[in-house]
Amino acid sequence: MPSTLNPADLLQRVNRDVERSVLRARNGVRYIRGTHRPTLGATPKDVVWKSGKAELWRYKGGDRRYGPPVLIVHSLVSRSYILDLRPGNSTVEYLTGAGLDVFMLDWGVPDELDADNDLERYVDWYLPRALAAVRRTTGQDEVTLAGYCLGGVMASLYAAGREDARVRNLVLLATPVDFSEMGAMVALLREGRLDPDEMIDETGNVPADALYSGFYMLAPTTEIAQKATLLENLWNDEFVEGFQAMATWSRDHVPFPGAAFRQLVELLVRQNILMTGSMPLGTRQVDLVNAQGNVLNAMAERDNVVPPPAVEPVMRLIGDPARREELRLPGGHVTFGTGRSAFKHTMPKLTRWIIGHSYTSP
Amino acid sequence: MPGDQPLWLKVVLKVERAVGQPVESAVRSDTYFDLISTTTRIRRKALGAAEGVSRRCLHMLNLPAGTDIRRIRQQLARMERRLNELSDEVAELDETHTNSGVR
Numbered sequence: 001m002p003s004t005l006n007p008a009d010l011l012q013r014v015n016r017d018v019e020r021s022v023l024r025a026r027n028g029v030r031y032i033r034g035t036h037r038p039t040l041g042a043t044p045k046d047v048v049w050k051s052g053k054a055e056l057w058r059y060k061g062g063d064r065r066y067g068p069p070v071l072i073v074h075s076l077v078s079r080s081y082i083l084d085l086r087p088g089n090s091t092v093e094y095l096t097g098a099g100l101d102v103f104m105l106d107w108g109v110p111d112e113l114d115a116d117n118d119l120e121r122y123v124d125w126y127l128p129r130a131l132a133a134v135r136r137t138t139g140q141d142e143v144t145l146a147g148y149c150l151g152g153v154m155a156s157l158y159a160a161g162r163e164d165a166r167v168r169n170l171v172l173l174a175t176p177v178d179f180s181e182m183g184a185m186v187a188l189l190r191e192g193r194l195d196p197d198e199m200i201d202e203t204g205n206v207p208a209d210a211l212y213s214g215f216y217m218l219a220p221t222t223e224i225a226q227k228a229t230l231l232e233n234l235w236n237d238e239f240v241e242g243f244q245a246m247a248t249w250s251r252d253h254v255p256f257p258g259a260a261f262r263q264l265v266e267l268l269v270r271q272n273i274l275m276t277g278s279m280p281l282g283t284r285q286v287d288l289v290n291a292q293g294n295v296l297n298a299m300a301e302r303d304n305v306v307p308p309p310a311v312e313p314v315m316r317l318i319g320d321p322a323r324r325e326e327l328r329l330p331g332g333h334v335t336f337g338t339g340r341s342a343f344k345h346t347m348p349k350l351t352r353w354i355i356g357h358s359y360t361s362p
Numbered sequence: 363m364p365g366d367q368p369l370w371l372k373v374v375l376k377v378e379r380a381v382g383q384p385v386e387s388a389v390r391s392d393t394y395f396d397l398i399s400t401t402t403r404i405r406r407k408a409l410g411a412a413e414g415v416s417r418r419c420l421h422m423l424n425l426p427a428g429t430d431i432r433r434i435r436q437q438l439a440r441m442e443r444r445l446n447e448l449s450d451e452v453a454e455l456d457e458t459h460t461n462s463g464v465r
Contacts (some may be wrong), residue, residue, distance in 0.1 A: 016464040050448060112439035113446070193399040200405065202432045204439075217389050221382035228374040234368070 023235035041081030049133035053108025061096030115204025300336035
């Protein structure tokens with residue numbers, strides 16, 4: 001039966017459309033002027049340790065009911081506030097709210113001074129010192145080490161390469177292991193079409209623009225669809241705020257330290273060395289199977305930056321085989337950690353796993 | 363929700379996918395990779411050549427060029443890095459001594 005529209009419904013629809021048009025105009029002006037930008041990384045925190053550009057933050061929140069403390073090791077490629085995007089849409093806020101004691105190791109924005117930072121510097125210098133600061137601050141011996149993307153590689157090397165690591169849980173979020181499956185992002189470097197030195201600028205680092213272009217070129221036309229969806233939802237303050245937050249983050253890359261980049265290309269990309277289960281670090285050889293703690297390998301099913309085939313071998317290579325678990329989550333490389341889907345799937349499942357492998361704080 | 367989308371948005375999204383998919387395949391092709399690497403090399407060579415000419419001109423007038431400044435900045439950065447490493451080592455030694463009660 002065809003639906004009929006009575007005058008009251010019609011009036012209601014006209015009213016709604018007029019209201020939305022007014023809101024669209026207001027938000028459109030705000031968007032173009034760049035005012036009313038959302039506050040990013042807003043969860044209150046204290047800086048508990050600092051060295052060079054690296055900072056260790058301890059998030060404030062509810063009562064800390066569970067131990068050990070959770071240390072998130074962020075990637076070297078992007079800004080860490082993606083895991084604390086904005087209130088109500090923040091992995092950090094979710095974990096803190098669930099009673100976990102959350103720390104973030106943020107690498108800052110590298111410049112000339114960081115051009116010589118190699119993986120050894122991050123794994124053997126910064127990480128042990130940051131973890132010592134976590135232990136000093138909390139008085140607890142063990143930690144849950146959570147690494148996002150390349151941060152997961154560094155966390156794994158740390159957990160596997162040191163007897164004094166005292167890692168109770170190792171959480172790997174979209175952590176690449178098989179670099180032959182990394183797709184277009186690294187194909188240029190893997191096949192030798194470009195040398196790492198050709199991407200390094202006068203500061204000794206890979207400029208942030210080059211990294212942004214790499215991500216942008218994976219899907220160059222999606223911005224049109226995103227802008228059209230924004231236009232349709234411009235009346236919705238919540239949508240506009242979320243859009244602005246994501247747009248800000250996706251353009252806000254940081255330079256990649258040159259020495260670490262050369263190592264990454266030579267060892268991880270060209271030799272695909274992590275797939276051998278072992279990697280040289282400084283003067284020693286690190287066997288990934290020695291990684292301490294329970295291992296959670298979390299991956300995003302529609303990740304086109306670190307696709308699932310690049311992540312899956314974690315289940316064969318890192319840590320004790322009897323203590324490995326896999327978690328497949330909906331979303332892409334970023335949206336599985338932030339946004340509505342993350343709030344529904346990633347945050348509860350991740351939190352449940354961590355708490356399930358933690359203890360109640362005394 | 364897709365069902366609630368107005369017609370204009372559905373059209374835009376469809377057109378975007380129709381154009382986007384071949385573009386995405388193109389940027390993952392060998393031809394595109396070759397193009398990117400060739401462009402990068404040509405740009406670096408052109409920049410290098412231009413810098414060489416301007417450097418010679420400036421040096422003829424006994425003026426420092428951008429490359430000289432860059433070299434000095436790199437040397438300064440190297441020194442600052444070394445200084446930071448040394449101060450970190452001193453701080454750690456201090457801490458070890460304090461913890462072990464050595465005076």
